[in-house]
Amino acid sequence: MRVGTQPAARRRRAVAAQLALLPMAITVLGVYIGTVLWSVRISFSSSKIFPTNDFVGLAQYQRLFNTERWIVSLQHIVVFGVLFIAACLVLGFLLAVFLDQRVRGENALRTVFLYPYAMSFVATGLVWQWMLNPELGIQSTVRALGLPGFEFDWIVSQDKVIYTLVIAAVWQASGLVVAVLLAGLRGIDEALWNAARIDGVPRWRYTLSVVLPQLGPAFGTAFVLLAVGVVKVYDVVVAMTQGGPGNASEVPAKFIMDNLFTRANVGLASAASTVMLLTVLALLLPWWYGRSVQSRREARA
Amino acid sequence: MSNVIIEALDIQLSGVSIISQLDLDVRSGEFLVLLGPSGCGKSTLLHSIAGLIDAHGGRIEIGGKDVTWADPKDRGIGMVFQSYALYPTMTVEKNLSFGPRIAGVARAEIARRVERAATMLQLNELLQRKPAQLSGGQRQRVAIGRALVREAAVFLFDEPLSNLDAKLRAELRRELKQLHKQLGATMIYVTHDQVEAMTLASRIAVMRSGQIQQIDTPATVYNRPVNMFVAGFLGAPSMNFVEGRLERVNGDTHFVAPTLHVDVSAYPFVNPPQHNLPTVLGVRPEHIALSPPSAAPAGRATIALVEPMGSNQIVWLDAQGVSLAVEADAQFTPALDRAIAFAIDAAQVSLFERSSQQRL
Amino acid sequence: MSAPPGRPSRITPARVGLYALLVSSAVFFLLPLYVMLATSLKPMEEIRLGQLFALPLHVTIEPWRQAWSTACTGLECRGIQVGFWNSVKIAVPSTVASIFFGALNGYALSFWRVRWAGALFGVLMFGAFVPYQVMMYPLVRALASVDLFGTLTGIVLIHTVFGMPVMTLLFRNYYAGVPSELFKAARIDGGGFWRIFFQLMLPMSLPIIAVAVIMQLTNIWNDFLLGLVFAGRENLPMTVQLNNVINTTTGERLYNVNMAATVLTSLLPLAVYLMSGRWFIRGITAGAVKG
Numbered sequence: 033m034r035v036g037t038q039p040a041a042r043r044r045r046a047v048a049a050q051l052a053l054l055p056m057a058i059t060v061l062g063v064y065i066g067t068v069l070w071s072v073r074i075s076f077s078s079s080k081i082f083p084t085n086d087f088v089g090l091a092q093y094q095r096l097f098n099t100e101r102w103i104v105s106l107q108h109i110v111v112f113g114v115l116f117i118a119a120c121l122v123l124g125f126l127l128a129v130f131l132d133q134r135v136r137g138e139n140a141l142r143t144v145f146l147y148p149y150a151m152s153f154v155a156t157g158l159v160w161q162w163m164l165n166p167e168l169g170i171q172s173t174v175r176a177l178g179l180p181g182f183e184f185d186w187i188v189s190q191d192k193v194i195y196t197l198v199i200a201a202v203w204q205a206s207g208l209v210v211a212v213l214l215a216g217l218r219g220i221d222e223a224l225w226n227a228a229r230i231d232g233v234p235r236w237r238y239t240l241s242v243v244l245p246q247l248g249p250a251f252g253t254a255f256v257l258l259a260v261g262v263v264k265v266y267d268v269v270v271a272m273t274q275g276g277p278g279n280a281s282e283v284p285a286k287f288i289m290d291n292l293f294t295r296a297n298v299g300l301a302s303a304a305s306t307v308m309l310l311t312v313l314a315l316l317l318p319w320w321y322g323r324s325v326q327s328r329r330e331a332r333a
Numbered sequence: 334m335s336n337v338i339i340e341a342l343d344i345q346l347s348g349v350s351i352i353s354q355l356d357l358d359v360r361s362g363e364f365l366v367l368l369g370p371s372g373c374g375k376s377t378l379l380h381s382i383a384g385l386i387d388a389h390g391g392r393i394e395i396g397g398k399d400v401t402w403a404d405p406k407d408r409g410i411g412m413v414f415q416s417y418a419l420y421p422t423m424t425v426e427k428n429l430s431f432g433p434r435i436a437g438v439a440r441a442e443i444a445r446r447v448e449r450a451a452t453m454l455q456l457n458e459l460l461q462r463k464p465a466q467l468s469g470g471q472r473q474r475v476a477i478g479r480a481l482v483r484e485a486a487v488f489l490f491d492e493p494l495s496n497l498d499a500k501l502r503a504e505l506r507r508e509l510k511q512l513h514k515q516l517g518a519t520m521i522y523v524t525h526d527q528v529e530a531m532t533l534a535s536r537i538a539v540m541r542s543g544q545i546q547q548i549d550t551p552a553t554v555y556n557r558p559v560n561m562f563v564a565g566f567l568g569a570p571s572m573n574f575v576e577g578r579l580e581r582v583n584g585d586t587h588f589v590a591p592t593l594h595v596d597v598s599a600y601p602f603v604n605p606p607q608h609n610l611p612t613v614l615g616v617r618p619e620h621i622a623l624s625p626p627s628a629a630p631a632g633r634a635t636i637a638l639v640e641p642m643g644s645n646q647i648v649w650l651d652a653q654g655v656s657l658a659v660e661a662d663a664q665f666t667p668a669l670d671r672a673i674a675f676a677i678d679a680a681q682v683s684l685f686e687r688s689s690q691q692r693l
Numbered sequence: 694m695s696a697p698p699g700r701p702s703r704i705t706p707a708r709v710g711l712y713a714l715l716v717s718s719a720v721f722f723l724l725p726l727y728v729m730l731a732t733s734l735k736p737m738e739e740i741r742l743g744q745l746f747a748l749p750l751h752v753t754i755e756p757w758r759q760a761w762s763t764a765c766t767g768l769e770c771r772g773i774q775v776g777f778w779n780s781v782k783i784a785v786p787s788t789v790a791s792i793f794f795g796a797l798n799g800y801a802l803s804f805w806r807v808r809w810a811g812a813l814f815g816v817l818m819f820g821a822f823v824p825y826q827v828m829m830y831p832l833v834r835a836l837a838s839v840d841l842f843g844t845l846t847g848i849v850l851i852h853t854v855f856g857m858p859v860m861t862l863l864f865r866n867y868y869a870g871v872p873s874e875l876f877k878a879a880r881i882d883g884g885g886f887w888r889i890f891f892q893l894m895l896p897m898s899l900p901i902i903a904v905a906v907i908m909q910l911t912n913i914w915n916d917f918l919l920g921l922v923f924a925g926r927e928n929l930p931m932t933v934q935l936n937n938v939i940n941t942t943t944g945e946r947l948y949n950v951n952m953a954a955t956v957l958t959s960l961l962p963l964a965v966y967l968m969s970g971r972w973f974i975r976g977i978t979a980g981a982v983k984g
Contacts, residue, residue, distance in 0.1 A: 048886035049805035053813075056798045056857065060813045063854050064820035067828035074830070083834075127718055130711050143967070144719045146974065147726075150966035152915030154932045155959045158939050159725045162732065162948060163745065172743035203722065211977045223418035226385050231432030231479070232406030235707060241431075245422035264824045267917040271936055288826040293922075298830060305827040312822055 068309065075302035083298055092303040102304060105282040111194055112201075112283070113262040119202045120258055121251065124209025129239055131210070132217050142214075146207035153204065157271030160200035161187065190280040193273055197281055200268055205261065209254045216250030217243070249326070252319055259315050263308060284308055335396050335409070335486030335519045336361040337382060342391035344374075344381055351377045352543040355391070359487075359521060360536075364513050365548075367523045368530040368566070369540035375523045378540075379489055382521065383412050396486050406436070411480015412489040415496060417472045419464040425475050426460040429482045443482075450481040453515070469497055470505050477512065490522040494529060506532060527567045531555065539563045557683070561690040564615045564683055570647055570658040572615045576687060581608040588614050588684065592652035593632030595677050600684060602693055611687035616677050618647065618660040623667070625676035633674050636667045650675065733757060733953035740948050756949035760957060764950055766934040767926075767941065773954050776934030780914055780961075782845060783930055787852035788909040792902060794853060795860020800894050802861070803868035804876045805886070814861070821858035825918055833922065843925025851923045852913050860905060863979050867901040868894070907969045908976040911962045931958045 078088045096102050127145055131138060148156065163169050166185035174182045186192035220243060228238045266285040273281045284304060291301035337359035344352040351374045359365050367375040380386040382393060384405035393401045400408045420428050429450060433443045451457045454474040464472060473493060480488050490509075494502045510533055513520055524530055530537050531551045538548040539562075547559040558564035564572045577590030585598045586606050595614065600606075634652035641663070648667050650657040659675065661667070684693040728745060733756050735749040762772035769775070802810055832851065833842060841847035871894075879889045895902075920930035929937075935958045939951045966973050 046805070046807070049801050049807050052797050052886065052890075053801050053807055053810055055794055056817065056861065057809075057813055059854050059857050060816050060820065063828060063832070064816060064823065067831040068823065070831040071827050083830075123718070126714060130715055133711065135711065135715060141715055141719060142974075143970075144722050147963065147966055148722060149977070150911055150915075150962045150973070151959045152917065152932050152962070154915075154917045154936055155955050156725075158935065158951065158955050159729050161939075162952065163725060163728055165948075168740060168743045168948065169745055173745040176743060203725065208977060211974045214974075215978045221416055221418055221421075223414040223416050224420065226380075226383075226405075227412065227414060227418035227420075227479070229385060230383060230405045230410065230412050231435065231483070232404070233431065233435050237435060242420050242422070260822050267932075270917070271940070274940065285824065285826055289829075289918075292826070292830055301826075302830065305824070305829075308824050309827045312824060316819075316822055 071302045072306050074299060075306045077299050079299035079302070081296040081298070088299075092299045093307075096300060096303045096307070099300075101279055101282055102284070102287055104279050105284045105287045108194055108281060109262065109265070109283050112197055112265070113259065115195070115198045116201050116205075116262060117255065117258045119198065120206050120209050121254065123202065123206045124213055124254065125247075125251075127206065128210045128213035128217060129243065131214065133235075142210075145210050148204045149207040149211075151204065153267035154271040156200050156204045157268040157273075160196065160203070161272045164196055187273065188277055190277060193277065193281045197265075197268060197272060200272060201265070204268075205258065208257065212254045212257070213247060213250050216247045220246055249323070252322065256315065256319050260312060263312055263315075337487060337519065337521070338392075338394040339382070340392040340394075342378075342381065342393065343389040344377055344386060345389050346377065346386070350543070352381075355543070355545065357538065357545065357548070359519060361519055362517050363535040364520045364522065364533055366530040366534035366537045367521065367540055368525070368527060368537050370525060370566075372542075373540045374543040375540050376491055377543075379491055379521060379523045382408075382487075383410055383489055384408050406432075409484075409486040410489055411477075411483050411485035411487075412491065413473065413476040413480065413493045415492045417464075417476040417493070419472060419475055419479075421464050424461050424463055425456060425467070425478075428464070428475055429478050432479065432483050446482045446484065450478040453481065454478050454512075469501055470508065473505055473508070481516075486519065488518055488520045490520065492524055494524070494526070502529075509533060527569070531567070539566060556681070557692070558615070559692050561613065561615065561685050564685070568617055570618050570660075572617050572683070573621070573657045575614045575616075575655055575657075577612055577614060579606050579608065579610045579612050579684075581606065588612060588682075590614065590655075592634065592655055593677070595631050595679050595682065597679055597682065597684060599679065600682070600693075602684075604693070606693065610693075612693065613685045613687050613690070615683040615685060617681065618658040620678040620681040621657065621659040622676045622678070623648065623659055623661055623665065623673055625674065629676070630674035631677040633672050635672050636669050639667050639669070729952050729956055729959075733760075733949055733956050735949055737947065737949060756947070756953040757957070759947070759950045760938070760954035764938045764954060766929075766937045773931060773934050773938060773957060776929060776931035777957070779924070779928050779934075780931040783848055783852070783920065783924065783928065784910055784913045786849045787856070787913050788906060790849060790853040791856030791860050791909055791913075792905045794857055795905065796864045796895060796898060796902070797890065798857070798861040799864025799866075799868050800890050801886075802865050803871075804873070804889075814865070817858045817861060821862075825855070829922060836923065842923065843928075845924070845928050848920065848924040848928060851919050852916070855919065856909055856913070860909070863901060863905055863908075864898070866979065867898060871897065903969075904972050904976045904979060907965055907972055908979075911965055911973075914962050 074083050075092055076089065077084050077086050078091070131142060131145075135141070164171075164184065164187040166172070166188060169184075171182060171184040174184070187196045224242055225238060228242060233241075264285055265283055266289065269275060269281055269283050269286055275282045275286050285308070288301045288304045288308070291297040291304065337357070339355060339357040339359075342352055342355040342357075343350070355378070357378075367378060369375050377386060381388050382395075384400065384403060388401060391401070392399065395408055395410065398409075420431065423431065426447060429447050430443050433446065447460075451460060454477060456471070456474055456478055459467060459471060459475075464475070467475065476493070477488070494505055497505065506529060513533075522529075522533060534551055536548060537551055537554045539546045539554060541562055547554055547563050549557075554563060555567050558567065558572075561574065565574070575590050575593060577588055577593075579597075580587045580589050585596065586600065586602075588595045588597050632652060634650035634657065636648055637651040637656070638649040640647040640649070643663070645663050646661050646665070646667075648659045648661045648665075650659060650673070657675075667673070685691060686693055731747070731749055732740060732745075734752045734754065736751055736753050736755070739747075739750060760772060761774050763770055764772045766773065766776065798814075801807065802814055836842035836847045836850075841850065875893070876889065879893050884893065914930075915932060916930065917932045917936070921933050924930060924933070935954050938954050939946075
């Protein structure tokens with residue numbers, strides 16, 4: 033890309049590019065790298081309200097994993113994560129595949145499946161909180177319709193509240209999976225279905241044996257996006273259950289926020305943040321590695 | 334018996350009539366090419382024979398069985414698509430055996446059929462590879478192999494060579510012709526490339542706007558085109574057309590145009606020729622001779638352009654605004670912008686009525 | 694020559710099952726919207742009847758009026774309109790700034806050779822996945838030290854910074870599809886870095902700018918966490934105010950007012966979504982397809 037110009041002008045233009053990229057450089061170094069390093073550093077200190085400069089080794093981490101609220105939040109996030117991701121992937125896949133089959137009202141249906149993704153998680157949490165209200169919501173409505181023994185008070189139940197979060201989150205995020213998978217489906221050769229028809233392959237078998245294997249990368253992308261969302265889940269919990277009843281729907285992101293600001297345990301919160309960061313890394317690295325291997329393989333072929 | 338009979342076929346797509354009242358008789362064992370420009374309905378016809386598109390009316394019979402409403406899998410056909418449509422995540426072997434496996438055929442029988450197809454198509458070393466690891470020619474053979482394994486009676490081809498470069502196209506064309514000779518199966522082949530049609534077909538059906546214009550052997554379609562569309566579609570460079578009139582003089586018939594004149598008394602007219610009938614003369618570049626030594630010239634023209642082709646050359650003549658392409662010997666040295674006489678082989682011309690464009 | 698058997702029926706059990714699933718899913722997705730709207734238009738007496746799915750018998754827009762102008766969002770009781778205007782004040786500059794920098798970065802990365810840029814871009818991409826909580830506290834202290842914590846400028850800065858990875862990726866991928874001959878021709882014509890950017894590349898980027906606007910406007914408007922921490926009490930966005938209205942009220946809970954407030958908060962992003970159609974999906978998948 034070297035156009036023949038005078039050396040001085042060329043240097044000037046390279047400088048312009050560097051100057052223009054300065055904000056990005058500052059952001060990456062200062063914000064993304066700097067804050068992460070700072071947080072990790074603080075997690076090795078005994079900071080409470082204000083950051084201190086001492087070094088206490090892994091004391092905060094030990095304290096962290098002895099805190100019941102943290103352990104409980106981890107359990108919750110695992111349960112939530114598994115159910116949420118599985119439900120989103122399955123529902124998203126079914127909806128995407130069925131939408132792809134020349135149904136009537138395809139555009140309208142797509143609009144319906146995706147609009148929840150345009151709403152904020154707070155709004156979602158609040159609406160579902162209202163719908164699952166035991167006295168005035170679904171439970172009471174169904175009872176009034178003739179099923180007096182109907183029970184749907186999960187939102188105030190210690191064991192079941194986590195499932196209500198799953199329902200609300202799946203309602204919001206399935207659309208994302210539908211969008212990603214529809215994009216993947218568009219990359220599949222249309223003639224394959226015709227070839228399968230001639231082979232006598234029924235539609236469901238075709239979807240399972242020919243379409244599904246080709247959606248591997250799309251599923252990978254959807255999975256990673258969902259998984260990262262799981263780790264970060266905060267808004268919907270604050271809006272829907274505030275972590276309650278008690279600690280029954282506590283999640284790591286909320287634990288960290290509470291300890292950073294309300295309970296003034298900066299060191300502890302930083303340790304928790306670092307654990308969160310490592311989890312995200314553990315999820316991302318295999319996916320990135322897999323994708324770079326695949327693109328290298330494709331380049332060679 | 335694996336013939337295909339189509340009667341009064343009507344096909345509509347999105348309310349638009351693509352094919353209307355079409356009749357077609359494909360003989361067992363022949364290689365029929367459906368030739369035509371894009372949009373003429375040839376692919377639609379092929380897909381409806383396969384059962385991938387529903388007909389709105391008419392009848393389709395394959396091997397004596399009425400298959401008008403039958404599923405594609407029950408028609409005894411195999412199809413090769415433009416993209417070959419091989420299942421990308423399956424090995425060649427799995428690609429070949431997928432259909433029979435679904436149909437519940439016994440595993441031993443499947444193995445036998447796969448073995449037979451693989452041997453016939455030289456796929457034995459490739460059985461464990463995936464489609465992405467195969468060359469274009471190998472993919473074509475696997476696509477054909479799928480139809481073989483199904484023990485198809487009729488093979489359908491939807492422009493399988495269109496995506497390939499010229500050299501590979503020529504090579505695969507020869508492979509296909511060889512395969513047809515080997516198998517003796519009925520093959521219906523769709524293309525817009527008239528070279529493919531001429532080299533592969535035992536009969537060509539030239540289509541336009543959903544109608545079959547002419548269906549006959551390549552030689553007949555080439556030498557005795559039934560209308561100007563067919564005449565102009567086959568042959569490269571295409572046939573020269575000159576507008577003029579017929580003149581009857583003393584029992585002889587002549588074609589007269591401002592720039593040339595041909596005695597067509599020996600022409601096999603369908604109906605007796607009328608005097609002063611507006612006519613178009615069609616003559617192929619290889620049937621015009623330049624500077625004829627003995628025969629009387631049909632006319633004179635100036636040499637406008639020369640295109641050397643290696644084995645021969647195309648000389649473009651300008652006869653008072655009318656362009657004529659002439660196939661000349663490579664040895665011939667034309668002088669540009671010089672007038673030259675030319676002769677037309679009257680036995681090889683085609684005459685068409687000017688308004689209807691039909692052969693006289 | 695027997696008569697043809699006739700067209701096989703198109704209505705197979707598989708087809709019925711397909712429509713059944715699609716329709717029931719549509720109901721699942723539409724139900725909360727219906728409940729939200731219906732509840733917001735009912736007077737409290739009807740709500741206390743506990744018939745969640747019933748249409749309002751007496752339609753009233755009083756809850757909407759209350760939500761907008763008199764609901765209590767903490768200490769004040771001026772309604773959620775305060776949050777609306779705050780959100781506008783936050784979202785518009787943040788959208789403009791994050792798109793500008795995303796475009797600038799994408800342009801510089803695609804067409805100019807800067808040695809350290811590739812590595813930084815890689816880290817930036819990774820940064821998109823880092824949870825906010827890890828970066829939150831140091832950012833609070835950094836902003837506080839320059840008196841920008843709790844100010845409008847501060848929150849706009851935060852949104853710009855957090856929007857940079859996705860926006861840069863979006864524009865870089867877009868510019869990767871622009872032929873480099875165009876750029877070379879502009880250089881030959883004497884264009885410099887900034888001139889080519891403003892007079893050639895930006896005008897050419899209208900489609901992707903549209904997608905970026907849709908994405909950023911929606912995401913920033915819907916944001917809760919960043920607004921909660923960085924906006925300051927005078928600039929709290931609508932989402933934070935909404936949560937305050939609903940979850941921090943004492944006394945009787947006015948569910949119709951709550952739902953009206955929820956609808957009001959969701960109006961803008963839903964309107965953007967309905968108007969943008971396919972572009973919205975492009976935004977999702979563009980942000981999803983990393984590198």
